[in-house]
Amino acid sequence: MLDFSFLKLILFTYTFNFGVPLMDKTIKESIKELAKKMRIKIIKMLYTAGSGHPGGSLSCVEILAYLFSQKIKRTRENAFDEDRHRFVLSKGHGVPAVYALFSEIGILKEEELYQLRKVGSPLQGHPDRVKFPYIEVSTGSLGQGLSVAIGMAMGAKLKNADYTIYCLCSDGELQQGQMWEALMAGPKFNLDNLIVFLDYNKIQLDGWVDRIMPVEPVKDKIASFNWELYEIDGHDLEQIDKVFSKMKRNNGKPKFIICHTIKGKGISFMENDVEWHGVAPKKEDAQKALEELEES
Amino acid sequence: MGKPTRASFGEALVELGEKNKKIVALDADLSRSVKTAAFAEKFPERFFEIGIAESNMVGVAAGLALSGFIPFCASFAAFVAGRFETIRMSVAYCQANVKIVGTHCGLGIGEDGNSQMGLEDLSIMRSLPGMVVIQPVDHVETKQAVAFAVQHQGPVYLRLTRQDVEDVNPRDYSFQFGKGVVLKKGKDIVLFATGALVYHTLEAALSLEKEGINAEVINIHTLKPIDNDLVIQKAKEFKRIMTLEDHNIIGGLGSAVAEVLSENEPVKIKRIGVMDVFGESGSPDELYQKYGFDKEGIMKSIKAFMKS
Numbered sequence: 086m087l088d089f090s091f092l093k094l095i096l097f098t099y100t101f102n103f104g105v106p107l108m109d110k111t112i113k114e115s116i117k118e119l120a121k122k123m124r125i126k127i128i129k130m131l132y133t134a135g136s137g138h139p140g141g142s143l144s145c146v147e148i149l150a151y152l153f154s155q156k157i158k159r160t161r162e163n164a165f166d167e168d169r170h171r172f173v174l175s176k177g178h179g180v181p182a183v184y185a186l187f188s189e190i191g192i193l194k195e196e197e198l199y200q201l202r203k204v205g206s207p208l209q210g211h212p213d214r215v216k217f218p219y220i221e222v223s224t225g226s227l228g229q230g231l232s233v234a235i236g237m238a239m240g241a242k243l244k245n246a247d248y249t250i251y252c253l254c255s256d257g258e259l260q261q262g263q264m265w266e267a268l269m270a271g272p273k274f275n276l277d278n279l280i281v282f283l284d285y286n287k288i289q290l291d292g293w294v295d296r297i298m299p300v301e302p303v304k305d306k307i308a309s310f311n312w313e314l315y316e317i318d319g320h321d322l323e324q325i326d327k328v329f330s331k332m333k334r335n336n337g338k339p340k341f342i343i344c345h346t347i348k349g350k351g352i353s354f355m356e357n358d359v360e361w362h363g364v365a366p367k368k369e370d371a372q373k374a375l376e377e378l379e380e381s
Numbered sequence: 382m383g384k385p386t387r388a389s390f391g392e393a394l395v396e397l398g399e400k401n402k403k404i405v406a407l408d409a410d411l412s413r414s415v416k417t418a419a420f421a422e423k424f425p426e427r428f429f430e431i432g433i434a435e436s437n438m439v440g441v442a443a444g445l446a447l448s449g450f451i452p453f454c455a456s457f458a459a460f461v462a463g464r465f466e467t468i469r470m471s472v473a474y475c476q477a478n479v480k481i482v483g484t485h486c487g488l489g490i491g492e493d494g495n496s497q498m499g500l501e502d503l504s505i506m507r508s509l510p511g512m513v514v515i516q517p518v519d520h521v522e523t524k525q526a527v528a529f530a531v532q533h534q535g536p537v538y539l540r541l542t543r544q545d546v547e548d549v550n551p552r553d554y555s556f557q558f559g560k561g562v563v564l565k566k567g568k569d570i571v572l573f574a575t576g577a578l579v580y581h582t583l584e585a586a587l588s589l590e591k592e593g594i595n596a597e598v599i600n601i602h603t604l605k606p607i608d609n610d611l612v613i614q615k616a617k618e619f620k621r622i623m624t625l626e627d628h629n630i631i632g633g634l635g636s637a638v639a640e641v642l643s644e645n646e647p648v649k650i651k652r653i654g655v656m657d658v659f660g661e662s663g664s665p666d667e668l669y670q671k672y673g674f675d676k677e678g679i680m681k682s683i684k685a686f687m688k689s
């Protein structure tokens with residue numbers, strides 16, 4: 086038998102890159118570096134706090150790093166501008182990733198990170214927009230953020246403003262009825278200013294999503310709800326970038342990006358392990374994790 | 382050394398499930414936290430994982446109850462009580478025999494912060510006709526309260542702690558539904574406490590003996606129906622009444638006692654609870670200190686009230 090698989094590869098590489106400008110190498114490197122620093126800070130924060138959710142914080146790092154550095158371009162100075170892009174973290178327990186990012190972009194001082202979950206700290210265990218106004222929406226009860234994001238996208242339309250609303254959801258959230266109510270509403274109101282990311286890491290609290298309560302076929306379901314749909318590797322910066330070059334702004338359709346991710350991404354012993362959903366690393370594990378990250 | 386009441390609940394559910402095959406359990410992706418995991422392992426055919434979908438869990442539980450089963454549906458109090466209107470229609474209005482279990486109540490959960498804290502659940506649940514509301518205080522009482530819930534025909538809400546609670550009842554304790562339990566006799570002031578605050582209240586009362594204040598401590602495990610007779614009788618005996626709970630000051634034990642007394646035996650009441658604010662992150666001990674729920678804080682409140 087002749088093996089033609091090499092042809093497929095050539096074809097794949099060709100179609101993949103043709104016509105779409107490749108992401109600038111230095112930009113890509115800088116986002117990668119940002120992601121690495123975020124992971125290091127996530128581990129340090131959770132270790133210091135003694136509790137929190139490593140798995141789901143680590144799986145959304147590339148999405149956040151790309152989004153905030155390339156699209157939202159959040160700074161301390163523009164954080165409260167009327168026409169700023171909005172970001173809603175619907176999976177609130179992943180907030181350490183956001184705090185880590187905020188410290189990298191100058192919104193938080195590093196020492197403030199280590200006040201996470203302490204009495205009086207603005208850095209609550211789950212996002213609190215009153216105690217920490219750089220957060221747009223308080224979350225932590227799963228399944229509610231997308232509805233709020235939809236309201237924000239409707240608000241932007243009503244105001245004729247052209248900022249974008251970004252929302253990050255988790256696969257476990259798809260089990261909530263309210264998610265599907267929101268998924269129905271997005272296309273009805275022609276919210277092409279709303280971009281939803283699904284951090285599809287396949288694991289929830291008690292186990293694998295397909296055993297707890299299957300959500301598949303996610304792609305068919307969301308597509309049948311009339312969203313503009315994309316499916317990518319949520320750790321691949323080029324794929325994230327490419328999606329943005331494909332998206333159409335003024336077609337009346339909200340966008341939904343299924344990002345296949347790995348829970349605990351970046352730390353070998355945390356990857357795809359249910360046990361690391363909601364347990365902070367103790368000293369030894371934190372050290373091991375930091376060593377791995379430094380070497381990566 | 383005590384343990385969390387959610388753990389005692391988990392043990393009781395397995396023991397009772399052994400004897401009563403009608404008992405079923407439903408979960409919303411928290412079986413390890415709410416301690417139904419052991420039941421799930423032992424009786425997989427009677428355990429239903431619904432996913433992160435608390436409304437659906439409550440509705441499905443109602444359907445199972447209307448089919449003759451005794452469903453326990455458990456999640457964090459904030460999430461399950463948060464599905465109020467489903468509970469109102471499908472459980473309470475239907476008089477479905479559903480046992481709703483809300484764990485992780487109050488500031489005592491600590492670091493996860495407000496979004497995971499059940500702080501208004503007593504208020505919500507008390508407002509539903511026919512709903513029995515119980516907050517057991519320690520291991521023995523929790524185990525018996527779960528047994529009571531099984532044999533009681535009708536909806537029950539059980540409020541449980543994430544954190545360890547010390548034992549306050551003797552080993553031979555016997556749970557009397559709807560009856561307050563006098564844990565310490567006194568003559569200067571009566572302290573009605575519920576849940577995790579009972580132990581701290583007892584400690585405070587014992588320490589105050591040395592300062593010449595002789596406080597009576599009563600554990601109120603059944604918040605609905607509240608022990609009318611006992612509350613009225615104590616109001617007649619004592620000039621000062623204090624209520625203590627790890628819950629919003631509105632709608633919980635303090636409200637229940639005030640409701641009874643304002644109509645029957647008006648007397649000055651001081652309510653200790655979360656002063657109509659949301660919760661926050663912090664270690665359980667630090668939060669109890671900050672909100673005046675530890676022994677020292679309670680002593681301070683009692684002394685101030687005695688002077689007023």
Ligand SMILES: Cc1ncc(C[n+]2csc(CCOP(=O)(O)OP(=O)(O)O)c2C)c(N)n1
Pocket residue numbers: 138140141142144176178225226227228255256257258284286287288289290291348409410411433435460
């Ligand atoms: C309404 C609600 N129910 C339960 C929880 C408790 N909880 C916190 S995280 C979690 C699992 C989350 O898994 P998933 O949504 O897949 O997030 P990820 O894997 O990205 O961490 C659960 C059940 C919650 N926060 N909100």
